[in-house]
Amino acid sequence: MSAKIITITSGKGGVGKTTATANLGASLADLGYRVVCIDADIGLRNLDVVMGLENRIVYDLVDVVEGHCKLRQAMIRDKHLNDLFLIPAAQTRDKTAVSPQDMVRISDELRQECDWILIDSPAGIERGFRNALAPADVVLVITNPEVSAVRDADRIIGLIEAEEKGPGKLILNRVKPEMVRRGDMLATEDILDVLAIDLIGVIPEDETILISTNRGMAASLDSKSIAGKAYRNIARRLNGEEVPFETLQGRDGFFGRISRLVRAGGVR
Amino acid sequence: MKASLSIKGIQDGLLVSIPEGNWDEARPAFLELIDEQTDFFRGARLALQLEQRTLGAAELGSLRDALSEREVNLWAVLSTSEVTKTAAADLGLAQYLTKSTSGADEDVPFETVLYGDEAVLIEKTLRSGNSIRHPGHVVILGDINPGAEVIAGGNVMVWGRLRGMVHAGAAGDESSKVYALDLSPTQLRIAGQIAVSPSRRGRPKPEVAQIREGQLVAEEWQNKRRR
Numbered sequence: 001m002s003a004k005i006i007t008i009t010s011g012k013g014g015v016g017k018t019t020a021t022a023n024l025g026a027s028l029a030d031l032g033y034r035v036v037c038i039d040a041d042i043g044l045r046n047l048d049v050v051m052g053l054e055n056r057i058v059y060d061l062v063d064v065v066e067g068h069c070k071l072r073q074a075m076i077r078d079k080h081l082n083d084l085f086l087i088p089a090a091q092t093r094d095k096t097a098v099s100p101q102d103m104v105r106i107s108d109e110l111r112q113e114c115d116w117i118l119i120d121s122p123a124g125i126e127r128g129f130r131n132a133l134a135p136a137d138v139v140l141v142i143t144n145p146e147v148s149a150v151r152d153a154d155r156i157i158g159l160i161e162a163e164e165k166g167p168g169k170l171i172l173n174r175v176k177p178e179m180v181r182r183g184d185m186l187a188t189e190d191i192l193d194v195l196a197i198d199l200i201g202v203i204p205e206d207e208t209i210l211i212s213t214n215r216g217m218a219a220s221l222d223s224k225s226i227a228g229k230a231y232r233n234i235a236r237r238l239n240g241e242e243v244p245f246e247t248l249q250g251r252d253g254f255f256g257r258i259s260r261l262v263r264a265g266g267v268r
Numbered sequence: 269m270k271a272s273l274s275i276k277g278i279q280d281g282l283l284v285s286i287p288e289g290n291w292d293e294a295r296p297a298f299l300e301l302i303d304e305q306t307d308f309f310r311g312a313r314l315a316l317q318l319e320q321r322t323l324g325a326a327e328l329g330s331l332r333d334a335l336s337e338r339e340v341n342l343w344a345v346l347s348t349s350e351v352t353k354t355a356a357a358d359l360g361l362a363q364y365l366t367k368s369t370s371g372a373d374e375d376v377p378f379e380t381v382l383y384g385d386e387a388v389l390i391e392k393t394l395r396s397g398n399s400i401r402h403p404g405h406v407v408i409l410g411d412i413n414p415g416a417e418v419i420a421g422g423n424v425m426v427w428g429r430l431r432g433m434v435h436a437g438a439a440g441d442e443s444s445k446v447y448a449l450d451l452s453p454t455q456l457r458i459a460g461q462i463a464v465s466p467s468r469r470g471r472p473k474p475e476v477a478q479i480r481e482g483q484l485v486a487e488e489w490q491n492k493r494r495r
Contacts, residue, residue, distance in 0.1 A: 194413055
């Protein structure tokens, strides 16, 4: 086995990196792959809570780096999926406890163990982000349809390009189709226009995300969740499948669709 | 007397010509200019054109120290005065630019070679956090996104969307211009003038921004002769 390493990052905090990591991890594991999620946000760990594995932590990433335990011992198995694992971050240390070289070394060791490695990056552009970026094969940049998040995503894409990790692929999170239609929210095309990278998924605003996060079970395992479905589709696209983009338009009838077509095809 | 200084971007940094007149007035005027434009001058390599002005080693040395306090590196002094040349040599400063500025270069193979301000070509989109500084002109084939900045001594031309910050004529040249296919910067500066772009009016078209009668204005960018 030789795993593909995916880093999920955003620059700005609170746009959904951790939720995306948990949901993509569950979706890929659900497709039958062996998946390891690594929380690189040392000092402010969250992924364990979102995955509902907080009370099972014995060893963490820093213990592995410092040689206090074996890699296998720090891998916590998910409650719902047998092939999904978490390597949690240390809560009592800070970002300097791990170096980018440590991350590359651990990831290379893990490559033999699984099919996918997902790394949840901390917010910001400092050491923690560089740690998360160092081992990446593919970078997913997640943003919300608001100017500050898009600005930070642009900065992050510049840094990813400078590290020669490719331009990355974009996940647009928390999109409210109603608001886009009313013109109160940045439209997907406007965001792609600025960021100029490939879109890999659009996640609609969905309260099942909040419910599932608090419950510690990924929304992508809930067949009724529309955001969960969007995450499952991203997982399939990562896997090389051609999946058409979900229509997020809701109920907008014939004329709404016509005006949308005109806008998309006509004047830039 | 208040003759103005001229600043030009050359291959080796900046070339500053100090006009004739009392050195006790010219020197503070020059340093004041640098203090007004610290962003532009910081870290610059500077050559000084003094023509026939006579300056001793003490005066040159103190100027060099004053410049280095402002993080400006004086590396050459051009002069026709023997006294000034000797002083420059004593301080280890060059007395010639790498390329002859007099134009008396006999081995130039083509008559069409132009000596002017240097320009730099950037073939990528500048993203938030990127910053480009150049003493001459800057040409960008790509966009300037919000949060990115370009600071140039001369003109700036953007073959793309200008949405970030551009400062043209940063050393005080009011004749500098900014060209863009879509001119909608967060802020635009030419020499000492600052402007923000009005909100978008319809479909973007190529525009040029320049100073006219002391006002920074943007107008359609087109070939005048075609009208």
